Amino acid sequence: MLRPEISSASPSAPAVSPLSGETRSPQGPRYNFRLQETPQSRPSGQVASASTPPGTSGAAGDRSSSSSLPCPAPGSRPAQGSYFGNKRAYAENTVASNFTFGASSSSARDTNYPQTLKTPLSTGNPQRSSYKSWTPQMGYSASSSSAISAHCPSVIVAVVEGRGLARGEIGMASIDLKNPQIILSQFADNTTYAKVITKLKILSPLEIIMSNTACAVGNSTKLFTLITENFKNVNFTTIQRKYFNETKGLEYIEQLCIAEFSTVLMEVQSKYYCLAAVAALLKYVEFIQNSVYAPKSLKICFQGSEQTAMIDSSSAQNLELLINNQDCRNNHTLFGVLNYTKTPGGSRRLRSNILEPLVDVETINMRLDCVQELLQDEELFFGLQSVISRFLDTEQLLSVLVQIPKQDTVNAAESKITNLIYLKHTLELVDPLKIAMKNCNTPLLRAYYGSLEDKRFGIILEKIKTVINDDARYMKGCLNMRTQKCYAVRSNINEFLDIARRTYTEIVDDIAGMISQLGEKYSLPLRTSFSSARGFFIQMTTDCLALPNDQLPSEFIKISKVKNSYSFTSADLIKMNERCQESLREIYHMTYMIVCKLLSEIYEHIHCLYKLSDTVSMLDMLLSFAHACTLSDYVRPEFTDTLAIKQGWHPILEKISAEKPIANNTYITEGSNFLIITGPNMSGKSTYLKQIALCQIMAQIGSYVPAEYSSFRIAKQIFTRLSTDDDIETNSSTFMKEMKEIAYILHNANDKSLILIDELGRGTNTEEGIGICYAVCEYLLSLKAFTLFATHFLELCHIDALYLNVENMHFEVQHVKNTSRNKEAILYTYKLSKGLTEEKNYGLKAAEVSSLPPSIVLDAKEITTQITRQILQNQRSTPEMERQRAVYHLATRLVQTARNSQLDPDSLRIYLSNLKKKYKEDFPKTEQVPGKTEES
Ligand SMILES: Nc1ncnc2c1ncn2[C@@H]1O[C@H](COP(=O)(O)OP(=O)(O)OP(=O)(O)O)[C@@H](O)[C@H]1O
Structure with a gap:
């Protein structure tokens, strides 16, 4: 028998665990989990054989199970006297001894574990208690308010990295304790480990498991350090490397994966790292849950990183996809705009879609067809919505049903009864759902309708009804539910x-x-x-x-x-x-x-619930999209090679403000894929950038978008470098943050990216800021990515003379006389126009209308005038510098032209001779660049 050993570490615990000898991260509570083999142990990862009927005792009694308890035959009586008088005899005859009702139970199985094993689960650690306190009875509220609880972390992830030459090869396996689905992934990451961090942020884990070798004393891997830095509030557990065992992982998948998803085996057979991760994950989860997964009970999928668009975590934060940056409790987020889901599953699905939008146009269009049908057919919309809102958390129900408790306690018993009532409630909704969908037309809705035709729903319900009362159902209120549980079983059965x-x-x-x-x-x-x-x-x-x-x-x-x-x-x-x-x-x-x-008896059919939970959550999300459309005039997006938005507006701003935001157009194509956006402070630049990204995400998840017309090019990644107003970091760390974010973009961007950059270089002095911006722009211009670059450095706008694919745009403002104060005031139009802004000193103007004391503003104006004069003088006083600059520009243009020489020879000749002419006009006395002939 494997003997797991867990040691809990308080924040003040020494760096090395006295129990396991493992290192612990200094931040917050950490756990080290060590499985030790003892003579009586079963091998790691051993589970009950697939042929073992669910609910019967598994190997070596390890998988003690519910149905091993003999059940009295209907109508059987105790040998003598009344039931109460013969309780003990009854118990001896009919109740297996491992059924231990009572507060504390110590089953035979439990004795295999040292007492320390339970310590971490019973410590007062608040984070830890989040899954300790999670019980199958929880989380079944039917209303959409449960959406919040649906997002409490419940995911455990195991991460492993290849060693030696395979460093950078990452295997991940995750399971949601509320949803019996294992997601495997394996991919190559670069030295910034951006993909791992992004994936982990999207999973928002409760706990991360890594190998103990990743954090060996004084020799932690970079991945371990980065993960611990990025996930300070997440529990870490280290497990001996040997439990990251790919052979066991494959065995686990073979034994636990339900038939419908068994093709995953073909996908992952040679993906050793994700197999290793799943082995460690399942071993650990079964241990902490004190239950085992029933054979053939889990949905296991492989998710390559290419199936969805990547949005890194800081972009998700900048764009306020899930959390509002000012107040994390309000729902002024993209999720808040789109979330009209009625079930926790629907809300979870929406959340994960927002973080990982689709990239497959066909699938997106199928979703859009559904939304269109729901919008056109009111009866379908309201009929479906009313049925969907009665569903409970089907995924969590499944999650409980596929687990076999290692100990039979009152709680386990109560929860099984509750779950059966929920199961009945859920299955009784299948027919109403079919009725609501019977006239739907679009392929996706028809496919979901087809999935409801599964005979297994009827079979399970029939079987349940032979034992459970017709009127046993889910009810709100603990006394009501207690009564339902008490009278759930039909009379005359026992x-x-x-x-x-x-x-x-x-x-x-x-x-x-x-x-x-x-x-x-x-x-x-x-x-x-x-x-x-x-x-x-x-x-x-x-x-x-x-x-x-x-x-x-x-x-x-x-x-x-x-x-x-x-x-x-x-x-x-x-x-x-x-x-x-x-x-x-x-x-x-x-x-x-x-x-x-x-x-x-019904267990063999229970897997149809995977289909049902998928159907319910998807329908719920599509209904939610349609609902959002009915509240505002969104339009169905198209997918082409062009990003074209006619009169688009910011969806979150619309939700917040009383008036509809000013709409703007966007047009980005491959030939003109780089927009530089200028304009005074507060003129609407950042809002516009975010609006583009939000519309892109909405389109890629299958939602309509806030515009009169829209066409998108599928973005494989969305990157943002946006300034955050509430940045409380110091100037230098703001700059470092900027640099990190921009480095991340430069490392990862490709031709299919959408890149939004706002106010780059503001954290350092102007010259260096411009230098950085220029260099970054030039790099990005070499890609075919769609880039929007908002800046206050007007010098940057001249880059359009060098690069044909650059377009300058600006936000207009108007100057109006404020007659009462005899001053000029700025009127923000929030209208985007071609060209660069002609506004000068708008920083000072903005300062003037702010609460800055007038004397300071006056001083600032004077100093600015002096500095500008000085700069101009300096520039004029060095003709050599001007000449050198011109040479540099000429050389750059020539190089660029040669690089992009898609021009035909004639056009190229004309272009070069124009350049030469202009150069001679600008510098009439300079005959030729020193050291170079004109021809060169
Ligand atoms: N299209 C719009 N319609 C209505 N209001 C808008 C629009 N765009 C922006 N605003 C309002 O203007 C405010 C300032 O906009 P934003 O932050 O985008 O300006 P900015 O040009 O990026 O400013 P800065 O350069 O100072 O960062 C927003 O908070 C919003 O309230």
């Missing part, structure tokens, strides 16, 4: 269960009777209330009532008062609550066994 339920009802009636008697006795308006923590208790409002001596009778204990309402209990009520709990435990116990038997 006589003892019927008796236990009668007893439970009697106790509940007794409680109500006792409380009403107490009310009469003290002439108080007492009410029976219930909470999951307290059980039944008494409540009383004091609105129209004065208490004798301002005190409650002494019989009432544990009194608490909130506003004008008292809550309390009595010694008798506490006893009755205990009896109630005991009888409930018995009911759950018997129900559980029936449920387990039922689940084992």
Whole structure:
């Protein structure tokens, strides 16, 4: 048996774990997880064989399972006396000994683990507790409010990097604890590890697992260091390298992947790093969850990095895709604009699509066809929306159903019963969903309709209905749900269960009777209330009532008062609550066994739920797109080689402001793929850049876009270098941030990128800033990427003379006389026009209208005039410098022309002779460039 060993490290813990000898990152809590082999252990990664029926005991009893518990035959009776009188005999006969009801259980399996194993899960670490506290009972709220909880981190990722020559080859495997789907990926990354970091940011993990060799004392790998720096709030766990075992990974996939997705085996067979990562991941997850995945129960997919567009995390942040930069609680984000989803699955899907838009035009167009149909057919839209909004979190339901608890506890029993009720509720919605979709036309909707025709839905429901009452259903409120669970199983299936339920009802009636008697006795308006923590208790409002001596009778204990309402209990009520709990435990116990038997019968069909959850989440997202369209006049995008947006506007600005934003046109083609945008401060440059990126993302996820007409070229990557107003870093670190971001773009951009750069070089002095901008522009101009470059350096605009593919655009402002203050005021039009801005000293003008003291503004104006004069003088005083500059320009143009010599020979000759003419006009006395002949 493998013996896992976990040691928890508090932030103040020493750098080396005394238990495992592993290093720990100094930031925050870290965990080291070490699996040790002991003589009685089963080999790593060993799981119950595929032929083991789900729910039966697995290898070496390791996969203890629910249906191994013998179930009493319907109608079977204890040998003698009443059920209560023969409880023990009944238990001995019918209940497997590993079914341990009670707060703490120590199953045989559990004894294989040292006590330290549980420490990390029970520490008060708030981050850690997020999955510790996650239980199958949680997260089934049906409303869209659950969208928020849907985004609480629940993903565990294992990352491994190749060694030696294979350094830079990355394998990743992730599983969402709320969604039983494993995503594998393997790719080559460069030394900045941009792809890994981006992928991890998109996954937004709860925990990252790496090999212990990645963080050997004093010799951590660059990848480890970068990940720990970038994910300071995420838990790290290191596992011995041997558990990153590709053979075990392949075995895991063979055993756990459901048949529908088994082609993944062909894809990953020779991808050793992702196989190694999945082996470590599953070993670890099964360990911390204290459960194993049932054979053939998981959806496992391989996701290459080329299937979706890449948006790095700082671009996602700059563009406010998911989180608003000013206030992380408000929903002024692209997600907020598009999110009208009704299910947690739909909301999760929207989130992941926004972060990873599609690149396949055919798929995007299929989605757009659906949105179009939903917009044109109101009946379809409202019919679908009403059914979809009744679905629970199907993915999480599946996630619970495919796990077999290693221990049978009251909680596990209760959760299985709850899940069966949810399953019934979910399956009962399949028919209404089919009815709502029966007249749909578009191929994608028809395909989803077709997936609902799966016979397995009906088979499972039929089987459930033979055991579960027709009216057992999901209900809000803990008492309601408790009642549903109690009476879920049909009567006459188990006589003892019927008796236990009668007893439970009697106790509940007794409680109500006792409380009403107490009310009469003290002439108080007492009410029976219930909470999951307290059980039944008494409540009383004091609105129209004065208490004798301002005190409650002494019989009432544990009194608490909130506003004008008292809550309390009595010694008798506490006893009755205990009896109630005991009888409930018995009911759950018997129900559980029936449920387990039922689940084992329906288990082979359960995988159709993967299809259903996919259908529901996709329909929910498409409905959400259509909903967003109905609130604003969006247009269906086209996909061509040109980025052309007619009268497009910023979708988030529209959501925030009372008036519709000013719309603008955009036109970028391969021949004119570099826009330089100038304009005074506050004229709308940054907003415009973001608007382009947001529209591009909306189009690529299959949504309509805010414009009158739009056409996009698919972007494989979207890069942004945008200035953030609320940057509180120092000037130097702002500059370093700028440089890092721009370096990232230069390393990763290619011909299919969309690049937005705003105010590059503002973190350093003007000359150097211009120099950097110029060099960056020249590099980007060598690509066919679509680039929008907003700047205050007007010198940069002259680059259009050298490069034919550069276009200058500017934001117009108007100057109006403010008669009351006899001053000129700036009127922002937010209108984009051709050419570069003619505004001068607009920084000073902006400062003038700001709250800067007038004396300071005056000083600033004077100093600016002096500096400008000095610069001009300097420039004039050195004709040699001017000559050199001209030579440089001429040489650059010649080189550029030669490089882009797509011009035919005649045009090239004309172009060169024009250049020569211009050069001679500008410098009549310079006969030729020193050292060079004219011909050269
Ligand atoms: N198209 C528009 N329609 C309406 N309001 C707009 C539009 N564009 C920008 N604005 C408003 O103008 C404000 C300033 O815009 P923005 O930050 O884009 O200007 P900027 O030119 O980038 O300024 P700076 O150069 O100082 O960074 C925005 O916060 C927004 O409220």
